[in-house]
Amino acid sequence: MKSFAIFDPKRILTELNFKELTDTLSILCNSAIAAVSIKIDDKIFFMSAKGLKVKKIKYEESYCKYSIKSKKVFLIKNALKDKRLANNLYFTGKNKFVFYAGYPLILKNRRVIGSIFIMDKKPRLLTKNQLLFLKKYSIIIINYIELFLKNVELDTIHFNYIKESRFNSISMLSSGISHEINTPLAIISGKLNIIDEKIKKFLVVNTNLKIEKDFDTIKTGIERIRKIIFALKKFSELSDEEPFTENKLIDIFKAIFFLLEKKLQNSNIKIKINIDENFKLKCKLINLSHVFFNLIINAYESLLNSNKDEKWIKIESHVNNSDLIVKFIDNGNGLKKEDIEKIMEPFFSTKNVCNIPKGLGLSIAKGIIKAQKGEIYYDNSTDFTTFIVLFPLQK
Missing domain, CATH: 1.10.287 (Helix Hairpins)
Incomplete structure (x- = not known):
């Protein structure tokens, strides 16, 4: 399950939102707290919480573990009289949430991934209808999550x-x-x-x-x-199975610019390279060449649409602590502010081109760099379009 995007805490907060459900559940059950919990490794993450400020908690310290283990409605009428919670600060501390009712979130494959729950500061019971609401809301959330996971799977395929x-x-x-x-x-x-x-x-x-x-x-x-x-x-011999080999960084760029020589000459774009001639990098040569090629082509296409008198692409590298940093800089039109966060996402593109798969270049580049334990990101702190590729250097 960790392979799906839902288990990325950042995407939990941004892409899955059950706030309307938890707000409504809090009203229907007249409870101080209503929230959805998701178990990730040894932690519980809270989503769309009504009345709960805590974002995550250790699984063993959480009250949700009981509803997750029970696989049915789990009730704690009065935590002060429950021996299991004698040392649990969330029930016996200054907040004293003495009432808990939770229903597990069970996927179609029978895996329990979390719960939907309510809490209160006074001992109480739930009516038959309130218990029904808790169960029905868990079904709604599970259906939503299943649909989300299918969409992620389809996008991946x-x-x-x-x-x-x-x-x-x-x-x-x-x-x-x-x-x-x-x-x-x-x-x-x-x-x-x-x-x-x-x-x-x-x-x-x-x-x-x-x-x-x-x-x-x-x-x-x-x-x-x-x-x-x-x-x-x-x-053209790109493969995920390509072995790591030691290569001069400058030679990688020489091979790329050999292919692009005429294209760049005809465009009057100046190339400025500031790279240590002797620096060697252990990498998947062809895979990395595709990444660098893509970044250079993106800069080239941006400059073609620029009205500037002088056009240039600058490539420079340096070693910072134990990392190799390679910068791709151009004085083209740059990126719009709203596009920066989405530029690495699959199928997002700033190019208006018909009948071809859009937005895969940088997304694939990110995957290739990540597979080589590196990072690629856009640097918006400069006046020029700047992409940075970072590699941890092996000792």
């Missing part, structure tokens, strides 16, 4: 499907390009060598012809095509 489709498409396209170009390129290269030998014999007699320079230009062009194909093919 959708995200993974598009992610795999995207990378498979890149791999197939790159392999196809590699095969289609390499075959005729090999023929051209072979024939060129034959012609080169014949021309050299011819030039012995006709020394005034300047053909050798042209042949060198053609050979250089062929070699460049070979390098592009090799880089593209390597770039």
Whole structure:
């Protein structure tokens, strides 16, 4: 269950809200407190609490553990007379909540994940209707949670499907390009060598012809095509099973900018790199290359839409304590304030592009960096668009 987003306390507070239910339950049962509890490891987290200021408590110290264990309505009419609660400060301390009634939250798979409960400062009983309300409200909450979990599961499946489709498409396209170009390129290269030998014999007699320079230009062009194909093919071999290898950080960027060279030249975007030439990083090379490539492309596309006279992308790195910090900075249009918190979420995009999966680049990048024990985040403390990638360095 911990794999689902509900068990992230931050999302508990922001995405699941039962306040209307707990407020209504408090009125119907005439109780000082009404709340929903969720068990996470050895703690109980309180959601949508009416009259309760505590956000979390140790499971063993909580009153909710009794309703969670009972798997049915659990009542404490008067805690002062209950031996189980003799040392529980929540019942015997200055607050003296002496009455408790809770109903467990049971998923369809029979797992108990928490409870809905009410508390009061005086001994009392619940009417038949009030007990019914407690039970019915637990069913409503469980149905809501089940629906939420299904939506999370569907989003995860959708995200993974598009992610795999995207990378498979890149791999197939790159392999196809590699095969289609390499075959005729090999023929051209072979024939060129034959012609080169014949021309050299011819030039012995006709020394005034300047053909050798042209042949060198053609050979250089062929070699460049070979390098592009090799880089593209390597770039397509993205896999979660890729092993960690030690690589020079500067070499990763050289390979990326080799692929982007013409694109950047035609756009008049200046590239500024401030990276230690000798610094080495243990990483999943191809995975990390995709992250860096994505961040550079995002900066490039932002600058294309900018009206600034001078456009630049700056990449710099430094070691801070035991962390490597790599910054991607550009002087493009930046992000809107309301987009900053959502920029790493799946399917969120600032680009208005039709007929393609949106908003996966940074979300996938975040997953890749997280899998390598790192972090990626947007730095809104500067005047320029700045993304920071942080890696803990292994000793």
